Amino acid sequence: MVKRFNTPKLCALGILLALAGGQALAAPAMGSPADSGVINKERVLYWLIKRGEIAEDASDETKAAAVAAFVARAKSSTPAMEQIKAQEQSLASKARYAQKLRSQYQQVDDADVTKTVKVLGVLVDFPDLPYNNNRLTAGDTDMYYSSYPAIHYSQMLFSASGFTGPSNQTLISGFQYFQQASGNTFFFTGAVRDWVRADNNAAYYGGNDPSNEDNDKAVPELVLEAVTKAVAGMSASELASYDVEDPYDINSNGNLNEPDGIIDHIMLFHSSIGEEAGGGVLGADAIWSHRFFIQSDPSAYGKAIPGTNLRAYGYTVQPIDAAAGVCTHEFGHDLGLPDEYDYDPDGDGSPVGSWSLMSGGSWTGTVAGSEPVGFSPYARSFLQREYKGKWVKEQEISLDSLNSAGTDFNLVEGVNANGVNQLSLKVPSEPLPFKAPYAGDYQYYSNKGHKLNNAMSFNVTLPVVDSLTLKMRAHWDIEFDFDYMQVQVDGTPIPGNHTKATSYYEAGRNVITGSSANIAGNEGPDHWVELTYDLSAYKGMSKQISIVYKTDEFEGGYGIAIDNLSIVSGSETLYSDDAETSDKMMLAGFVRTTDTRPGNDRRYLIQLRSQNGIDKGLASHGYSPGVVLWFENFDYSDNNTTEHPGYGLIGVVDADQNLIGTRGTDVQIRDAAFSIRQQTAYAGDTNLGPVSLFDDSLDYSAPLKPQAGMILPELGLTMEVIQLAANNSTATVRLKKHDGSVPEPTDMNVSVGVTFSGATANFTSTVTGGDGNYSYFWDFGNGASSTQANPSYTYGNTGTYDISLTVTDGKGVGVTVTQQLSVTVPVTASFSQSVSQLTVSFTNSSSGGDGNLSYTWSFGDGQSSTAASPSHTYAAAGSYTVTLTVTDGKGVSSTRSASVTVSAPAVTPSDGGSGGGSLGWLATLALVLAGMARRRQA
Known part of the structure; x- marks a missing residue:
């Protein structure tokens, strides 16, 4: 700790x-x-x-x-x-x-x-x-x-x-x-x-x-x-x-x-x-x-x-x-990081157990403590926010995006930093009990939290009178000297009967800080105090009066509550606001409330926990792998469940609500993971069947072992494990919301349109229904495709094509429409050539038509060919007109002509004295060698 x-x-x-x-x-x-x-x-x-x-x-x-x-x-x-x-x-x-x-x-x-x-x-x-x-x-x-x-x-x-x-x-x-x-x-x-x-x-x-x-x-x-x-x-x-x-x-x-x-x-x-x-x-x-x-x-x-x-x-x-x-x-x-266990060693323990290093997960391993497990999602989010890196890769899900059709989300195991390993689903906060107003049913409240810059203000024209005093009743608990409340006139803080001239921060001048309980003469158990501010310097002027509450990033109290605000001159009340009437005060962070205050952030967090990597130690404590659902609740600052069973800063929702004897929470939540497979065996646990579905309409409070349970809001939310890899390395969960607050998707309707510019088809899609999160796949009927909503495609050949468009929404619902398309592409004769002395090689680049093209070549010397890309050798040098006629299967033709010039190869003249060139030399050499042989024999 x-x-x-x-x-x-x-x-x-x-x-x-x-x-x-x-x-x-x-x-x-x-x-x-x-x-x-x-x-x-x-x-x-x-x-x-x-x-x-x-x-x-x-x-x-x-x-x-x-x-x-x-x-x-x-x-x-x-x-x-x-x-x-x-x-x-x-x-x-x-x-x-x-x-x-x-x-x-x-x-x-x-x-x-x-x-x-x-x-x-x-x-x-x-x-x-x-x-x-x-x-x-x-x-x-x-x-x-x-x-x-x-x-x-x-x-x-x-x-x-x-x-x-x-x-x-x-x-x-x-x-x-x-x-x-x-x-x-x-x-x-x-x-x-x-x-x-x-x-x-x-x-x-x-x-x-x-x-x-x-x-x-x-x-x-x-x-x-x-x-x-x-x-x-x-x-x-x-x-x-x-x-x-x-x-x-x-x-x-x-x-x-x-x-x-x-x-x-x-x-x-x-x-x-x-x-x-x-x-x-x-x-x-x-x-x-x-x-x-x-x-x-x-x-x-x-x-x-x-x-x-x-x-x-x-x-x-x-x-x-x-x-x-x-x-x-x-x-x-x-x-x-804070501890995540219950501080009372005599208690049953918080519903974190060995699922996190900051609780019992520091003692896991065949040798106790030798295989510490991973962090809770609360801790992982904290470490990611503070140190960056790859502590967690989280996907946020909006509760408003869910409905009874369900949405599937994929997870990789918590020890895999290369994929989404945590899902976050924020849920609405709940009002918390607070102190009653000074009088009537309503009061103004600053809200509680860190790094606040909240205000409420009103505009007033002050008369020309001898004295003007702003009065209000207030009680407060504000971190001394570091958080504060100010009354400002057109943005300038003014002194009052209980203000402190300075604070730790330079901007903190003329502040209310500390606790109203320390002010002599405070009233009642909530320690109401009358605050007064002299406004006489502003008589005859129109001013904006603001009450500002500022906090830093550190600890702090609940803030300040204000009631019965008035501006008086002697015994005459010139302005009053008792908070009983709405819209009288401009609120920016302050709230008009009764005896409750706004609650803090809450969310579900979903992990896939295997027995791989640093989660290997889970096996030593008999923890079954699977999808672990957590609930994080910032209405609480600790997991001291002895004092607040069923609630805490962070806790695991136990999938299997069957108690394992009278054992403590650490054992009770060993089967907390949601899975499609049997749980691992454990002494004294006779309920080993898989639990794949979470439904918040069910009771997860473990009433016979309340420190092991979680009291959850009922939102019509379900989570179901629909896929789980054999080694628990990947999973797919389906989240649904059944309260009908999100309209159910209507059936999708898909239609296509097409216009032509030559051989280029310009496609358009019109889609209605579904969940609005569409993806597209076009098949152009010739093996080509596109994933754009409104693509263009240029066809190479005349013909009839069966094109199709498949639209899929975010729920995985797909609709396919097909259409037959007639395309006419003009026949175009085209070729190029390369010349080597008397020989010409032709390269055919003709296109269009129905794709079934035939060719007739005329080389200009009376010779011809029907090959696609022929070569031709001319008999004599000169210039010739070459004509290519291309005809498709429908008899449509196109002709192109071009001039080619060829030349005869150069002739090398003889020197006239060898009587046979190289052969003559060889014959002479043979006679010399034969004569030398005869002389040796003699």
């Missing part, structure tokens, strides 16, 4: 309060939270028995109670809002950067963007628990090794080829995991320093502090101490390579890819089993794996590392026997 403080705001807020003479925020306690998402109850029980804290033959109830007591501190650790702060802080800084570089990103496709991080790995042991005398034996952990050198962690985190497991098998590394999860666009790199020893025994750092929610006492102190020792001796340039990011945009220049004086990523491993897995020989004095920060006074980020010019701030902590699962899970927090 991640717990972060919004440090940029914390720093500024502390300074402002100090300057104002108020009490600055105290530095948070140095304790650290427990991440309940990494609890391994089986190992907790193992160590309770091994340490003798519970008898091996104790009853199941006794054992369960002992485990629950041991992990109980995770229940109170890290409130949900602290978790969300981390996500929002990351969102905000990256959003600022993306805004400034928008023009650059427009030049680069998201899929082409890559991201590289460099992690500093630090190993620390304790005087009472050295790493090389850790007191572990083979049965104590699935990740047991006889030794744990630095190279082991380096390979586990950063190897491109995996690392050696405890049984000499090859296991996935952190680098490989993030490569697969991101479609090879995220590079997880770094190095691990050798073991260093802490100054104090383990309990000094990992002992539980009863005065601080039983959090570990001093882990941030240990991190700073260990990092200081680990980097000692490193050159400045080597250390600087771990500071290449500015995630909080400290210098406010919008560039997040530059040094900020803080080590970017610290991963610390300690020499004990983690407390979340029983704590090994240390028990409750062991450190619980988590993601956290080194706090300091509000004016700084983290603490300086002695002997360097860098600081240590954010970190993750893992145990000596960590597998890739816990490392990637904790680094997911580093990337800005």
